[in-house]
Amino acid sequence: MIRFEHVTKRYADGTTAVDDLSFEVAEGELVTLVGPSGCGKTTTMKMVNRLVEPTGGSIHVAGRDIAATDPVDLRRRIGYVIQQVGLFPHRTVLENTATVPRLLGSGRAAAHARAAELLDLVGLDPRTYGDRYPDQLSGGQRQRVGVARALAADPPVLLMDEPFGAVDPVVREHLQSEFLKLQAQMRKTVLFVTHDLEEAVRLGDRMAVYGQGRIEQFDTPATVLGAPVSPYVADFVGADRALRRLAVTPVEEGHLERPPVVRIDDPLPRAALDGSRAVVVDEDGRPYGWLPAAPAAKGTVRELARPMDARVALGASLKEAFSAMLRYDAGWVAVVAGGGEGDGRYLGVLTPDRLHEALRRSVGEAADAGVTPR
Template structure:
């Protein structure tokens, strides 16, 4: 969908921002560009919509050289989200979101209907927020409007330049989660610029680690963390890269333990600890090894709040263990039913992390 062919960007003062860059972003793929300030990642992205023109080489979108397309027309068909959003202060949220469809000739009623649909998609009820103005929104809400506006013309390509960088860490994490959910539905081809390694790891199908004007490594985040291609990449991702792998390694059924289980209204069994399930097979609590005799399971079951769905990251599972001071975390189905599947212990979590390293081909 996006292809760079030996692209160089050199400024009049002799500065080379991008040096002989060649890579491709597949349709529906999200590639994060990460690196220190001034490394060329934003310049790379801005050459896609011709806010910067390459000195040499070609940038192609859907097989077409961008220099063969009128830049204004090109930008109208590529979604663009920046850190400061750039909403029109004198227009309502609904009007802001409908801007690009209106510029493309879509009728007012249809454009507003599309805007309302997208606001709902990014978690903003159009009935509540549609008639508000940007200064009546929080920073996180404005970022959501910016994403909705970028998607309003249904562009195949989305460019995002530090879109969540201006909000606090808690809101930033929520926006990242919301964007991952959204991307799973719309599957746009995305270039996402960030200086935050953890954000690049969490969001990217692949991540490009920049040196000075060059990509040092372009791989799946797990591969970059587990097998850095160069000493520079190893230094950039840090000595704690094994811990960062927790964020990109999912909880899988193969790593779960199966302790004894009992049903909530069963007679109290003898023996060691057990997981307590309700009649539908959902985790309810647990029985300690030391307990009284007689009665029902319900009477002596203790609550069990430490639980995550299958497919959650090992980081989420580990954080949940720490949050509830638990020796293990219950794992449930990822779908709506959330039936119990097993438990993840610290030992099995460590094993899962080791296994994830083994699947990376050493460089």
């Protein structure tokens, strides 16, 4: 979808912002560009919509050389989200979101209908927020409007320049989660600029680690963390890169232990427990709680079950599972069927030992599959 071929950007004072850059972004892929300030990542992104013109090489979007495309028309068909959002202060949220469809010739009613649909998609009820002005919104809400506006013309390509950098860490993490859900539905081709390694790892299908004007490594986050190709990349991702792999290693069925299971309305199975804790599930097979290894002599399973709040969906990251353990001070985490078709059925538990084992295996597999670090 996006292809850079030997692209260079050199300014009049001799500064080279981007030096002989070649890479491709596949259709529907989210690629994060990460590196220190001044390394050329924002320049790279701005060349895609011709806010910055390259001094050498070519850039193709959907098979077309953008140099042969009118820049205004190009920008109207590429979504663009920036840290400062850039909403028009004198227009309502609905009008802001409808801006690009209106510029592309949609009638007012159609543009507003599209805007309302997208506001709802990003979690802002248009009946509540549509008539508000930007200064009546929180920072996180303004960022959501910015994303909705960028998607309003249904662009195949989305450029995002530090879009969540101006909000506090809690809101930032929530926006990242919501954007991942949105991307799973819409599968836009995304270039996402960030200086935050954690954000790059969490969001990117692949990530480009920049040195000065050049990409030092371009691979999946798991491979970059597990097998950095140079001392520079190893230093950039940090000595604790193995721990960062918690965020990119999913919980799989092979990681799970399966202690005894009893149903909520079963008789108390003292003999069946045989010194083991048991998981209690409801009539639909969802986790309800747990029984201690030596439950009280009297009472029903329902009465004696203790809460089991620590749970994650299959496919969630090991980091999410570890966070749940810490948040609930739990010795295990219930893993349930998740995802778009998930129904919350109990599958097994992830223990600290199994989590550690899964992380070590993940690091080892990345080192075996990736380029041997220098």
